[in-house]
Amino acid sequence: MIRFQVNGKPASVDADPSTPLLWALRDNLDMTGTKFSCGMALCGACTVHLDGQPIRSCSTPISAVAGKNITTIEGVNADRIGKAVQDAWVVNDVAQCGYCQSGQVMSATALLKRTKKPTDAEIDAAMAGNLCRCGTYTRVRAAIKAAATAIA
Amino acid sequence: MFIEKMLSSNIQSLDAAIDGIALGSAANASRRSFIKMSVGGAAGIAIVPGVALAQGSTAAAPKPGQKPTEQPAAFITIAKDGTTTILCNRMDMGQGIETALAMICAEELDADWSKVNTAFGNQRGNYVDPAMGMHLTGGSNSIKNSYTQYRELGARTRAMLIAAAAKEWKLDATALTAANGVVSGGGKRLGYGQLFDAALKESVPESVVLKDPKSFKIIGKPTSLKVSKEKATGSQKYGIDVKLPGMLTAVVLRPPVFGGKLKSMDASAALKVKGVRAVLPVDLDRGAKGVAVIADGYWPAKLGRDAIKLEWDNAGVAKADNTALLAQYRELAKTAGLQAPGDQYKADLSALANAPKKLSAEFVFPYLNHAQMEPLACTVDLKANACSVYTASQMPGVDAAAIAKATGLSPDQVNIHVQMAGGGFGRRAVPTSEYVIEATNVAKAYAATGKRAPIKVVHSREDDVKAGYYRPFTLHRAEIGYDNEGKIVAWDHKIVSQSILKGSPFEAFLVKAGVDGTTTEGMREPYSIPMQLSVHHPQINVPVLWWRSVGSTHTAFVMETLLDEIAAASNKDPVTYRMGLLADDARGKRHKETLQLAVEKSGYGKKQLASGMHWGVAMHESFESVVAFIVEAGVKDGKPVIGAVTASLHCNFCVNPRTVETQIQGSALMALATTQENHAITLKDGVVQQSNFHDFPMPRITDMPNIAVHIVPSNDPPKGVGEPGLPPFAPALANALRRATGKPLREMPFKLA
Incomplete structure (x- = not known):
């Protein structure tokens, strides 16, 4: 049994310690907001926060998160910046299929927690690990800027 | 009742029906006449009842x-x-x-x-x-x-x-x-x-x-x-998120060569993985036989699959190989293929031999994976007298008919709950119902053990990339004669490409005189050009499928880069040259309005571009909408540099400009992907060489150009926009890059070196 915190609440998972956090969230804890796409930390769809830092949950075994604090897309709105990012995502109509957007929102939130007013280059650098096949990148940029303004 | 009604529905509505199925429209005139013929005969109707039955209740x-x-x-x-x-x-x-x-x-x-x-x-x-x-x-x-x-x-x-x-x-x-x-x-x-x-x-x-x-x-x-x-907060459910009471998760071990069969298996280690419930041989697509690992969740299923020891039997299975394919396709393109139906493709070529100027060109397009972000997933709840299926399917009626056949249930007993999809691009519209039938077979195999549970089959990214159903590998060969004014006097053209629809329920509607309409759509039209077009459809052991904008993914590139070259070689402006090839009819007018809007909004011909940057123009009609792109681009350190991109669209009346803009931008990015290094599926000795986003890379935020989208105002009945934005982007970019380097680009992905 491996114990950690998810969105401020205690969670325990009875699974092989090699199980990626992604599958513990999705299959064991029924939190499907975090998405599976590549399984190799190549696309960012599975991004969550580990003690505030963005990580790829598909490549992070639960053994590595024992006792740690995890924030997922379902809980990121408890944070002022996370809420501002989600609101900006809605206002700017970022999503097309939306499948990658949980990861995009988590990466963007982590960026704005570090850098309140990111430049274009800082946005590109922070978001380059998050793939979107629908091509929403233009609106991703716009929404991050809108969220930055909202939290200023 | 409804079924009879549908089958006896008048020719006009069925004509419209089949025309609607057409995933392309460039050859509409000829297609319509063909449809009437085939619907009049038994062949056209024979296909529909299975689907109708499944959908009829x-x-x-x-x-x-x-x-x-x-x-x-x-x-x-x-x-x-x-x-x-x-x-x-x-x-x-x-x-x-x-x-x-x-x-x-x-x-x-x-x-x-x-x-x-x-x-x-x-x-x-x-x-x-x-x-x-x-x-x-x-x-x-x-x-x-x-x-x-x-x-x-x-x-x-x-x-x-x-x-x-x-x-x-x-x-x-x-x-x-x-x-x-x-x-x-x-x-x-x-x-x-x-x-x-x-x-x-x-x-x-x-x-x-x-x-x-x-x-x-x-x-x-x-x-x-x-x-x-919902999509910004993670609460939107997709097909892969389905969870039913008592549900199990399965992954499937498929043969590395399409159609391969399981020879022998040692599942003992797999069965020892905690959470694994069953390891079962299962019938797969194309007569293949593989193994399903059924478990409490994805990860134990995956661990179980990794632990299986087995041998494959590839006897009698053809092994496709890109090197051999290219040679074969080149050889085929030397000879005339099946004559493309339609008068627009039957030009007299006698003027070719003595044409003042000639252009000879070969184009090569690779197999492409759809790479929708949500890997394929299908949940099947198979009971003795009912089957409920939860999946993001683009053709649930076709799938339900196939499930009824595979399970022996009546169509009324099959119910497909259509789910939100994390991308599709054609991959979820499979005429063979491949991934849905595979999931059904997994459920059947489990039921045959005396147990029953809803089972969700999940594809890993590797499964998805390697599963086939690609945009076909395609080769074009053009021999063009034109005069000193750039007037084309004869154009001899051959396409070599697997048929997407031969052998599918759509064959009766979209394959005419042996030529698959989804291979030729987008050729020549709407330009007045004397073209002779023939097609070779080799049979290759690689499943192929429609991929966002289908035939126009390659035909638009061929047409719009060749015309641009001829314009340049004739000292004609590429916009003026295209305008001159358009008729004064309604269709020509629609194209002219579209191109003109892009010209005005981009500042084409007026705005001074930065040193090293060049204009690239292309336009294409697909699915009854016309899109033009004007791209500013150059080459730096051997790589393309893309500046401002202007798109114009004529889709008649526009229902939601907010999403139409994103469809055009997204289509352009998907087209940009096809030009980028390593964005190709290749096979060696029958085995797909790519597996995930590291070797089948996709554009990232750093690749996204600034794309302004402009819509031609119209009150005519609305047309679609999901695909038409894709075809003209890559040729517009290629045309700008050709101006930068002096060398035409005739292969995807681009090779600039």
């Missing part, structure tokens, strides 16, 4: 004289508090159709838009495309074929709500009005929610008067997706 019995697709009760529910749910008769994969159809319906319903939400239907009779007679999301057809349907559904419901209020208040219906979710008149008001139950008891009006578009409040206005918040 309806939730609500149709009223006399009206079709299931016209029944408000099947599409609209209004709760007491006014919450209005509008069912979508398509699958949504990001194109925003669930919002667009709701907008269309809500407009005529005079609903309170803030109280409208959306849901999906199933594969049954109410939710088939009214023109096609099947539930299909593809061919950029949804708005085109359901615009009037959803307006009428809204208007009918509105009339029924007013009739119910009139009865309640004992007033004449003509004295009442409805607006913003409220019926009022005679000093009284009632919300739609209070009237809806009574309204459903009213008869459905046979005919309704639709609004003058000038009074539209919702249609045509930039509108956010109804599920924008």
